[in-house]
Amino acid sequence: MNTPAVPSVLFVCVHNAGRSQMAAAFLTHLGGDRVQVRSAGSAPADAVNPAVVEAMNEVGIDISAESPKVLTVAAVRSSDVVITMGCGDACPYFPGKRYLDWQLDDPAGQGVGAVRPIRDEIERRIRGLLAELGIETA
Numbered sequence: 001m002n003t004p005a006v007p008s009v010l011f012v013c014v015h016n017a018g019r020s021q022m023a024a025a026f027l028t029h030l031g032g033d034r035v036q037v038r039s040a041g042s043a044p045a046d047a048v049n050p051a052v053v054e055a056m057n058e059v060g061i062d063i064s065a066e067s068p069k070v071l072t073v074a075a076v077r078s079s080d081v082v083i084t085m086g087c088g089d090a091c092p093y094f095p096g097k098r099y100l101d102w103q104l105d106d107p108a109g110q111g112v113g114a115v116r117p118i119r120d121e122i123e124r125r126i127r128g129l130l131a132e133l134g135i136e137t138a
Helices: 019-034 050-058 073-077 112-132
Strands: 008-013 036-041 081-084 098-101
Touching: 008 019, 019 036, 019 050, 019 112, 050 112
Parallel strands: 008 036, 008 081, 081 098
Antiparallel strands: none
């Protein structure tokens, strides 16, 4: 019996310290081992935004051990879906990949109160993405 390949999703933003970290965490949390998840930044920050960590803790997802990662051509090449969040032209393009650009406010420099609506919108979009990929959530 053939097992279908697990889809691979890469989230990219500039600093990989906010939006892409939240998206990767939600997809990992909701999709489990039914999806491969990566995130990266075109100019990674030194650490994940503390307000983002706090906002994700509020919904039971701990990303305190995560760290921003640099965007590589290999990461893009090995992903089925690439979702950009304000990285502009810094994201390499490969034919045959599915690209989505999610316009979301940048949580950089914002308090947890400003991060919550961004977090909630990301969760909504992740649930939609999982449905598109045919992956059921609990």
